[in-house]
Amino acid sequence: GAVVSQHPSWVICKSGTSVKIECRSLDFQATTMFWYRQFPKQSLMLMATSNEGSKATYEQGVEKDKFLINHASLTLSTLTVTSAHPEDSSFYICSAQRTGDYNEQFFGPGTRLTVL
Amino acid sequence: AQSVTQPDIHITVSEGASLELRCNYSYGATPYLFWYVQSPGQGLQLLLKYFSGDTLVQGIKGFEAEFKRSQSSFNLRKPSVHWSDAAEYFCAGASGGFKTIFGAGTRLFVKA
Numbered sequence: 001g002a003v004v005s006q007h008p009s010w011v012i013c014k015s016g017t018s019v020k021i022e023c024r025s026l027d028f029q030a031t032t033m034f035w036y037r038q039f040p041k042q043s044l045m046l047m048a049t050s051n052e053g054s055k056a057t058y059e060q061g062v063e064k065d066k067f068l069i070n071h072a073s074l075t076l077s078t079l080t081v082t083s084a085h086p087e088d089s090s091f092y093i094c095s096a097q098r099t100g101d102y103n104e105q106f107f108g109p110g111t112r113l114t115v116l
Numbered sequence: 117a118q119s120v121t122q123p124d125i126h127i128t129v130s131e132g133a134s135l136e137l138r139c140n141y142s143y144g145a146t147p148y149l150f151w152y153v154q155s156p157g158q159g160l161q162l163l164l165k166y167f168s169g170d171t172l173v174q175g176i177k178g179f180e181a182e183f184k185r186s187q188s189s190f191n192l193r194k195p196s197v198h199w200s201d202a203a204e205y206f207c208a209g210a211s212g213g214f215k216t217i218f219g220a221g222t223r224l225f226v227k228a
Contacts (some may be wrong), residue, residue: 006159034215043206043220044160093159104148105216109159 003027004096006108013084014116021079021111023094029074030096034105035067038091050077074099084115118143120209122219129197130227137192137222139207148209149190151181154204154221163205166190177201200227 003026013019022032031052036044048069049057056069066088068080077096081088091112095105119142123161129135141147152160164175171183181192190207207219 026150043218046215049215068225095160104150104165104210106162107152107160110157112157 002098002106004094004106004108006092006094006111008111009109010114011114012114012116015085018080018081018082019084019113021081021094021113023077023079023096023108025075025096025106028096028106029099030077031074031099032097033071033077033102034095034097035077035079036093036095038093039060040091040109044093047079081113084113086115089113089115118147118209118211118217120207120217120219122205122222123153124208124222125220126223128225128227131199132196133178135192135194135197135201135224137205137207139190139192140188141190141207141209142188143211145211146185147209149181149183150208150210150216151175151179151190151192152206152208153177153192154206156203163192166171166223167180197224199226199228 007022026071033039033050035047038044046059048061050069052071058064071077091110091116094108119125121140123138151163154160163179164173166173166183173181179194183190204221204223206221208216210216
């Protein structure tokens with residue numbers, strides 16, 4: 001149990017386009033999901049906390065208008081990278097917390113975004 | 117401030133040798149502690165976790181970790197490393213519903 005999926009697993013897009021990444025909890029409900037960004041050979045950097053039915057909470061330095069997060073249901077959160085540029089190329093990982101369990105996260109397999 | 121520190125950026129061990137990866141934490145109260153492994157281009161896989169109770173925690177793939185309150189440490193160990201263990205390892209802590217804090221990671225290289 002506690003499986004989290006991400007789609008797509010990789011995406012290549014042109015500069016200026018928008019890309020949507022989906023994060024789904026497959027066998028549990030997740031009131032809270034998290035979005036991380038990971039640069040090569042670095043640790044995970046928390047971008048934002050996504051709560052079902054409310055606005056996401058962004059970490060300092062993360063542009064909320066560039067990284068749009070929607071958490072419309074208890075099993076789905078989406079991250080949209082708007083007007084993507086090459087510097088947005090990165091590995092994006094989501095995680096989900098079971099509703100009622102506030103200290104353990106289950107991670108998705110990640111999405112590799114390459115912006116040309 | 118809360119923090120999780122992994123002092124070793126990378127470690128190289130011979131196949132069959134024992135392994136210990138270090139992790140230190142700084143929290144007001146004992147946090148929940150985790151070890152994750154990440155293979156290149158993959159997401160994170162949970163190896164083990166410590167919430168409370170027995171300070172020696174057994175995980176998957178033959179890994180174990182020991183929580184030592186006096187040293188604020190949660191070191192990961194394996195008695196005999198296999199070549200497939202080569203990966204990035206992350207220690208993480210969480211407390212009181214606050215966000216999880218990750219260490220910088222330790223890259224494990226395994227030589228034949």
